[in-house]
Amino acid sequence: MFTYETADQKEVRRFRIAQFNGRMATVTSGEAKVTGFVRSVLEQESSTPPRWTITIIPNTPKEEITPLRPTSRARPFAEDYL
Numbered sequence: 001m002f003t004y005e006t007a008d009q010k011e012v013r014r015f016r017i018a019q020f021n022g023r024m025a026t027v028t029s030g031e032a033k034v035t036g037f038v039r040s041v042l043e044q045e046s047s048t049p050p051r052w053t054i055t056i057i058p059n060t061p062k063e064e065i066t067p068l069r070p071t072s073r074a075r076p077f078a079e080d081y082l
């Protein structure tokens with residue numbers, strides 16, 4: 001799990017909408033970029049200005065699918081017509 005803390009209300013709203021709709025969200029923290037499903041958005045009531053802690057469950061990046069046959073199958077028997 002990835003925990004992210006922010007004070008930006010627009011960003012918090014985006015995460016809450018992603019959590020409600022079951023969509024993935026992307027967080028960029030420094031050089032790290034994490035994409036995954038939002039598990040929780042918690043407000044820290046004792047802080048001024050208000051801050052939120054967002055928990056994201058990261059998804060592993062999908063591997064690129066390699067074709068089983070590297071050659072084109074558009075005209076497999078073209079040499080038969082010559």
